[in-house]
Amino acid sequence: MTSPSHDATPDTPPPLDTTPARALGEFIRAHRERLTPLAVGLPPGPRRRTPGLRREEVAQLCGVSPTWYTWIEQGRPVSASPDALARIAVALQLSRAERAYLFELAAQRDPAEPDTGGADTPEMLLKTVQLVQSPAYVLDRQWNAIAWNAQAADLFVGWLDGDHDRNLLRYTFLSPVGHTLIVDWESRARRLAAEFRADSIRHLNNAPTRALIDALIAASNAFALFWASQDVGEREGGRREFEHPRDGRIAYDQITFKPAHREDLKLVVLVRES
Known part of the structure; x- marks a missing residue:
C-alpha cells in the first residue's frame, strides 16, 4: 500500500498543493x-x-x-x-x-506502457502528405496544420484554403465557417476537446499550449464547458460528415497516424465514402 509523504501523519495532512x-x-x-x-x-x-x-x-x-x-x-x-x-x-x-x-x-511512467522503437523523421512525414490522394494534413503539438495537400485545402474551406489561421481548435470553436462545415458540430467539438486534453498533457504547461487553451476558454463558451468536463479521449478514426459549400453533404472515414517517438506530430487522412 502506498503511504502518505514523510511529512504527513494521519492527524496532520500535508498542505494543499497547486498544479500538478x-x-x-x-x-x-x-x-x-x-x-x-x-x-x-x-x-x-x-x-x-x-x-x-x-x-x-x-x-x-x-x-x-x-x-x-x-x-x-x-x-x-x-x-x-x-x-x-x-x-x-x-x-x-x-x-x-x-x-x-x-x-x-502524476509525472509517472505507466508500468503497462510498452516501449516504442524507431523514429520517423519529420521531413519524411511532411513529404508523405503530398503523396496521399485523399485529403491529408499534418498537425503539430498545438494542432496547427504544418502541411496539407490540395485535397485537404479543397475540403476544409476557411482553414486550409487561402490565408487563414491554421489551428484546428480555433477553426472548430471560433470560425463560423467551421461551425457550418462540420456536421453534428456539438458532438464533434466536444470530442475534439477531449482528444486535445489527452494529446496535450505531456506539454500542458508549455507556454504555446497554455496560451492556446487559455485563449479558447476566454473566447468560446463551448470550449470552456467541454474543457471543464475533464473528458479525455483518444483521437479516433471513423465517419466524418461535412456540409461543403460546393459539394453539399459529403462523408469520409478518418484515419490518424502517429510516428514513433514523435507523438507530438500526427498525419490525418480522410478517405471519401463511395
Missing part, C-alpha cells in the same frame, strides 16, 4: 463521481449525498488507505507510486487515453 497535484486530484475526483456502485459490483445502499462512488469505496477497491486516497483527491503533495496509480486507473475503469492522462498528471 491539484489537477491530478480534480481528475480523479471527476471520474470517481461518474462511476456508479453497480458498475463496480457494489450494492447501491442508502441514499447518497454525493454522486458516484464514495472515496472510501474507491480506496477499498484500490487497496490503499482512505486517508491517502482522500489526500490525493484534495491535491495534497503525497507520494503516489506507479503501482498505486495503476490500481486507481483500474478501479475507476479509465480508458486507455484516460489512464495515460492520469500517469502524465
Whole structure:
C-alpha cells in the first residue's frame, strides 16, 4: 500500500498543493463521481449525498488507505507510486487515453506502457502528405496544420484554403465557417476537446499550449464547458460528415497516424465514402 509523504501523519495532512497535484486530484475526483456502485459490483445502499462512488469505496477497491486516497483527491503533495496509480486507473475503469492522462498528471511512467522503437523523421512525414490522394494534413503539438495537400485545402474551406489561421481548435470553436462545415458540430467539438486534453498533457504547461487553451476558454463558451468536463479521449478514426459549400453533404472515414517517438506530430487522412 502506498503511504502518505514523510511529512504527513494521519492527524496532520500535508498542505494543499497547486498544479500538478491539484489537477491530478480534480481528475480523479471527476471520474470517481461518474462511476456508479453497480458498475463496480457494489450494492447501491442508502441514499447518497454525493454522486458516484464514495472515496472510501474507491480506496477499498484500490487497496490503499482512505486517508491517502482522500489526500490525493484534495491535491495534497503525497507520494503516489506507479503501482498505486495503476490500481486507481483500474478501479475507476479509465480508458486507455484516460489512464495515460492520469500517469502524465502524476509525472509517472505507466508500468503497462510498452516501449516504442524507431523514429520517423519529420521531413519524411511532411513529404508523405503530398503523396496521399485523399485529403491529408499534418498537425503539430498545438494542432496547427504544418502541411496539407490540395485535397485537404479543397475540403476544409476557411482553414486550409487561402490565408487563414491554421489551428484546428480555433477553426472548430471560433470560425463560423467551421461551425457550418462540420456536421453534428456539438458532438464533434466536444470530442475534439477531449482528444486535445489527452494529446496535450505531456506539454500542458508549455507556454504555446497554455496560451492556446487559455485563449479558447476566454473566447468560446463551448470550449470552456467541454474543457471543464475533464473528458479525455483518444483521437479516433471513423465517419466524418461535412456540409461543403460546393459539394453539399459529403462523408469520409478518418484515419490518424502517429510516428514513433514523435507523438507530438500526427498525419490525418480522410478517405471519401463511395
